[in-house]
Amino acid sequence: MAQTLHTIAVIGGGTMGAGIAEIAAQQGKSVLLYDISSAAIDKALDGIRQRLSSRVQRGKLSAARRDEILMCLAPAQRLEDLAQADLVIEAAAEKLEIKQQLFQKLEVVCGEDTLFTSNTSSISITEIGRYLKRPQRLAGLHFFNPAPVMKLVEVVRGIESDETVITQLVEEMQRWGKQPVTCRSTPGFIVNRIARPFYAEAWRALEDYVAPAQVIDRALREAGGFAMGPLALTDLIGQDVNFAVTCSVYHGFWQDRRFLPSLAQQELVSAGRLGKKSGRGVYDWSAVQPEALAEPLLPQREQQVQRLADGELDVEGVRVVATQGETATCLAVRYQQPTVVVDLSLGDTVVIAPAATNTASHTESAVRYFQQQGKQVLRIADYPGMLVTRTVAMIINEALDALQKGIASAEDIDIAMRTGVNYPKGPLAWGAELGWPRVLQVLEHLQQYYGEERYRPCPLLRQKALLARYATLHTTTSLEASHV
Template sequence: MNVAINTVAVIGSGTMGAGIAEVAAAAGQQVLLHDISADALSRAVAAMRQRLEDRVARGRLSADDAGRMLARIVPVADLAALAAADLVIEAAAENLEIKKTLFSRLGEICPPRTLLTSNTSSISVTAIAAGVKHPERVAGVHFFNPAPVMKLVEVVSGMATSAEVVEQLCQCVARWGKQPVRCQSTPGFIVNRVARPFYAEAWRALEEQVAPPEAIDAALREAGRFPMGPLALTDLIGQDVNFAVTCSVFNAFWQERRFLPSLLQQELVLAGRFGKKSGHGVYRWPQGAPEVALAAAADDACAAARVTQNRDVVTHAVWIELDEVVLAVTTGETAQAMSARLQRPVVLMDHSEGDLVAVAAAAGNRPGETQKAVRYLQQQGKRVLVVADYPGLLVWRTVAMLVNEALDALQKGVASEADINTAMRLGVNYPRGPLQWGEQLGWQRVLQLLENLQRHYGEERYRPCSLLRQRALLESSYES
């Protein structure tokens, strides 16, 4: 099957549907925009006209180009008119039964050469295609919001989707200026699956009262270099929307514990505290997250500590000795557990790629001992965020869980390593792909941290996937 894609039909004139129609029209395609509501169609076209006029006013688009784009978008009330389309993109309600009914009708209306696709973010493409005539032409094309801005498109294969159709769709979205990644139909596809730990670990830290929400967000944003903190991001997405996606992935994976939804997030949803759109979520809006309380400048008397290096005979990690105080990067133990093992005061550091670093002290430390570590880090130009003693701290355990989930997706054939990294960089703007991160930090270190978390909690949630174990063994053999 090789179809010249000249006319594109978009079903659904909401935010995503209108955005996809705009993308296709900007690339020179004739677009048929369909909605069951004539009023919704009128509002969508009026909103699109306003957005284009704003771009013209800002000098980002010529008036002639804006006029041509709008002329290419033709509102159609009758579904039968979509028979003229070479490619149909459905962006209607996220409901399997609605989609199955719609695609069954499209299979009757559209000739066999028409490619039928869904912009679904979580529903099985295999299930959507079941019962459709010529199911090999059915695929997913998952755009990210806002579609005219975001570069990523997940091109999703169902069980029956042909390789030729996937190749055509990838070429098509690339011509539209987007970056396609290929993946198999699996719960959450790439981005919504691999990203779950980013939110889940933040909710767990908040539930366990490790730090206030603004501190958790600051650590992930400023030390981890994520574009937004996870809790602020769920407020922006909408707590109801983010919670629904988490529940969908959790249930689709037969309640796999690493996707367990947060009871605290559920409470926010039940209270109607949906985030920015309701004026209150984790934070009150429009002001958002308050200032973060950092450690005060340590007493200059701490500056006289003798600084040496040593190595942990158990974890093999190098630590810094400040007189009797051990300052080390977390390996997934609590500071108290390490202190009990070494019979010394311990302060643990989180992973940091910025000037902010989170630290946790053993409960048995005297104040002056912890202050030695704070002072040392401040002398290195770091702003110090002190949190409760928490295994793996905030950034390290989040990154380790992202790496683990990405490796699990890779091992199960969801997508290639390159496409997983690209999807997470472009789809959610992570500073690097999770598999690139794992290689940089070291597979053995990621494995050790997860094993320590699993030992601490006694939970399947932190079980390292077998591909992580394989990569850690290979890394070990290269080093020996």
């Protein structure tokens, strides 16, 4: 395989292709940009020129440096023009047949040492290389949008990918200033697989009329610490794009209900309400202020919420308890006491749900208590696992499942989710912090409540929870023995 990658061919003049070409040119590579549409190539090159010129105007880049980068870029009119490429990065349409046909043609055109990569976000690398004579040189090289800004790159090995190719791609991405993580080819790879519950649980809450979209997004953003609420994020990504990835992962896992697409999202796509790019999606983007949907509340005062997470409070006769996956009504009936359940919170916003048996004054007592603690209070309908807790538990469960199946290392999983989608914590580190027994309990209660496989705990979660309980029991026994 080629040791020095001087010439980079990028196939696809869309947003991702143009972004990848720009990154490669910034590294001083000779970049060939190919698309079946010459207009798409012209548009991509013009877009790169405009972005670089904008940086010059803002004093972020010198005019000389801009010109150097632009000199590295050249259009390719035919696939045959890519014959001298050391590395091909395909960023064409997300259709398996198109990608298979492209690489079959490239195998004839390019030299034996040329590395082949696909920027696919969810299609199997193994399947893309199925008809190649030498699938060993094919791997995934999944950049995140916008490619010039986002540091994460998933380097994906298909079943035939040569390990030396993976190593070379990792080293090359490091030289490009990126943060590479490696994984096996699986539907959604790391990020698009583990992130599915972030969207799915929000859509379910919206469908179940738990709270309006703005409240759901505020809860995940301000209490959960996520950079943007899931519903607003799907509007920004594009409802059609996000829905297509969900469907791809769902079918890739043989219709596993963990990845079940949302009928509400399908309705938006069918109506052409694709989000910000069409003007309307979950939100009306002609009226909404985007900054109001993307301002995560930084953790400030965690003491009270953390203490609550370890037990419960009595507030004027009202039982206030951190959610463990059961509804407030269930707890109120069991303990014969007015109950308010509180969601997981990393910041100064608290999400609460009152039992259906509470009086208005009971619930107001809890609201008043948190407001006196300096908290913003969001009230939602009584809902098992609330909004943040069930979402985080599902993300952690999916990360553990990927780890157990050898998709990626624990370190790469956490790096990918922090870097690729800006999660406040890596899911595995988050699970250890919350406590594996608590995560397991939340999911078991959800599975019992719904009677669905969607919430089934991963075997590795059960093992970790069991070992955590054993460690606690062993420590307690040792302490008791030391005082005898």
